[in-house]
Amino acid sequence: MNTTSLPLRIVVAGGGTAGWMTAAALARTLGPVAQVTLVESEQIGTIGVGESTIPPLVAYNCILGINEADFMRATQATFKLGINFENWRVPGESYFHSFGGTGKDHWSAGFQHFWLHAQTHGYDAPYGDYCLELKAAEASRFAHLPDDRMNYAYQLDSGLYARFLRRMAEADGTQRIEGRIAKVELDGDNGDIAALLLDGDRQIEGDLFIDCTGFRALLIEGALHVGYDDWTHWLPCDGAVAIQTSSVRPPVPYTRAIAHEAGWQWRIPLQHRQGNGIVYCSSFMDPDAALEKLLASVEGDRLVQPNPIRFRTGARRRQWHRNCVAVGLSGGFMEPLESTSIHLIQRAVLRILRMLPAGTVSPLDIAEFNDQQMTDMEQIRDFLILHYKATDRRDTPFWRHCAAMAVPDSLTHRMELFRQTGRVFRKNEELFAENSWVQVMMGQGITPQSHHPIAGKLRSDELNHLMTSLKHQVSRTVANLPDHAAYIARYCSAQEPVAA
Numbered sequence: 001m002n003t004t005s006l007p008l009r010i011v012v013a014g015g016g017t018a019g020w021m022t023a024a025a026l027a028r029t030l031g032p033v034a035q036v037t038l039v040e041s042e043q044i045g046t047i048g049v050g051e052s053t054i055p056p057l058v059a060y061n062c063i064l065g066i067n068e069a070d071f072m073r074a075t076q077a078t079f080k081l082g083i084n085f086e087n088w089r090v091p092g093e094s095y096f097h098s099f100g101g102t103g104k105d106h107w108s109a110g111f112q113h114f115w116l117h118a119q120t121h122g123y124d125a126p127y128g129d130y131c132l133e134l135k136a137a138e139a140s141r142f143a144h145l146p147d148d149r150m151n152y153a154y155q156l157d158s159g160l161y162a163r164f165l166r167r168m169a170e171a172d173g174t175q176r177i178e179g180r181i182a183k184v185e186l187d188g189d190n191g192d193i194a195a196l197l198l199d200g201d202r203q204i205e206g207d208l209f210i211d212c213t214g215f216r217a218l219l220i221e222g223a224l225h226v227g228y229d230d231w232t233h234w235l236p237c238d239g240a241v242a243i244q245t246s247s248v249r250p251p252v253p254y255t256r257a258i259a260h261e262a263g264w265q266w267r268i269p270l271q272h273r274q275g276n277g278i279v280y281c282s283s284f285m286d287p288d289a290a291l292e293k294l295l296a297s298v299e300g301d302r303l304v305q306p307n308p309i310r311f312r313t314g315a316r317r318r319q320w321h322r323n324c325v326a327v328g329l330s331g332g333f334m335e336p337l338e339s340t341s342i343h344l345i346q347r348a349v350l351r352i353l354r355m356l357p358a359g360t361v362s363p364l365d366i367a368e369f370n371d372q373q374m375t376d377m378e379q380i381r382d383f384l385i386l387h388y389k390a391t392d393r394r395d396t397p398f399w400r401h402c403a404a405m406a407v408p409d410s411l412t413h414r415m416e417l418f419r420q421t422g423r424v425f426r427k428n429e430e431l432f433a434e435n436s437w438v439q440v441m442m443g444q445g446i447t448p449q450s451h452h453p454i455a456g457k458l459r460s461d462e463l464n465h466l467m468t469s470l471k472h473q474v475s476r477t478v479a480n481l482p483d484h485a486a487y488i489a490r491y492c493s494a495q496e497p498v499a500a
Contacts, residue, residue: 007035011206013181013196013219015040017158018328018345019212020165025349027172028064036174039181039196039204051268051275052080052255052339053153055099060346072492074164076271077156078251079484081137083338085443087259090392095443099151100133102435103470109452112438113422116448117455118467127442130470132477137254141481155255155268158342177204184223192323193219208357209324217330220316224324227317234385234407235313237263237335241291242277242307245300250485257337261285262398265297266336271494273303279335284398311335319373320366325352332377337387340380343431347376379430382411390415390444415446422448
């Protein structure tokens, strides 16, 4: 580690979404304080299927000063208001996990308590009728509203996003070096990474190394051997196939997650094409059957060859070790069910910036970073497990396995607390807020047995006014929103498809 002078030499190993999100943020934020070098090889492909995102990316782009319309044109992006889950509780039924709030919370209790109370008084409107984002998604409408009243994310081409960020990072001084990493050289005195040795006997020295080499994890695991916690006993899917097809209809402002007999499929509409994929558990479905099922269900012309992916859901035991930080798939993998992959990159990059060493790396910074990253991943892990565990499906061996599997105590507590009391508590600024847990738990079939007594404080006329006014407010707002595709055409239309 450079202990004498700036600039700090930061080496990003690997490109793709993780590498260029990292380089762009470091270069733009640090300026002359750091010298950012990114090493990547065009001969090494990237996973490139992270097409669906969640709302924190809006803030991330704002932090970097990115013009939203320019970014959306460059990445063929559409807006995303949530995810429609089909066939998860039982075949033939669906529910929507929206990004917004539902109804109006009281400081002592969430809106679900008032909705549950209203159900006992003859109000039969679904919980989702009180959510603006959900009803706008169903109507395929969208607009930017005053006071940021519409919570949204993006559906985008991650390869084009990486290319967009690369242009920005290089303009801000990032040096890109083309080459394959042949060896990671360690410092014989302290065990830190001293340099990356590239093909052609080139050597890239640095003070801080960011491992963005994907599943290979060449630095954090290949050189530093930090170990990996495998979570496939809770999240058993271990394979996926992705394919891009031409669009056959206007894009909707949501992603579809369609459960099947041994996993699920995704459909993600962009401006000029659709992303499709299947996720499956190889213990219950072989890869050929998964590919056949995917190809039989896609719409439009196939634009690329199917891209098979094998993975193990889990996390590195340490995301930061010595002078190396893992970002993206090198640090672990959460299956794409709730579109958290790009978010975990973002969280890691922002934490690196907050804990950037001035000289020698502090063991306390490392410990704090690892604790925060692992907390994030465990909370996301539990939320994903919920989709598989809380189900009434018993129609296939896979779903019977999921229903019977033991789950982490942390998730058991959340599920039982909600089942008995209707309560959910957000902990440690976790990603998924109370309404996300409520929507998914009720959507998966967990019905609270009671609700907070404060809801009973309302007189009949007050309850009627609350429920009626909230529902009408959502309906009126949605009715005045423009069509999603028409809004994109005016705001950020990408006139011609751009090859990734």
